[in-house]
Amino acid sequence: MSIQITVRLDEGLVANLDAVIASGGAKSRAALIESALEAEFRRRLYQREIDILRAQPSDPDMDALAAWMVGRYPGIE
Template identity: 55%
Template sequence: MSTQISVRLDDRLVAELDRLVTSGQATSRAQVVESALERELRRRLYERDAEIYRTQGEDPEVEEFLVWASSRPRPDLDD
């Protein structure tokens, strides 16, 4: 499900959206705006997590996983 909303954007941003769509780099204005919003929401989530780590210290389970993962052989992705 999706909800249509109205958003005011600077003419420069709209021109850039249109350039992306016209060049085929994006399927629609909405797709670009949605992608940017999702990226911003992820950034804020990561920022919140970083603040938790800064104030509460590292998670011991994550530390154990990192030690384990670093000891595993890495696959050769070029094959």
């Protein structure tokens, strides 16, 4: 089920959305925004997991996993 919402976006963001759609990079504004939100929610989940790992006593395997995740996902610290 989907729910329609109304959001206001800067003109530049909308122009970028439309450019991606025109180039075939997305089916619609809604599809691209949905994809961006899903990516942001994944990033936040991964960040929480890293924070949990960092709060644990040092473990070489877990430290390596945390380092890999930080390198793999921009915006994760």
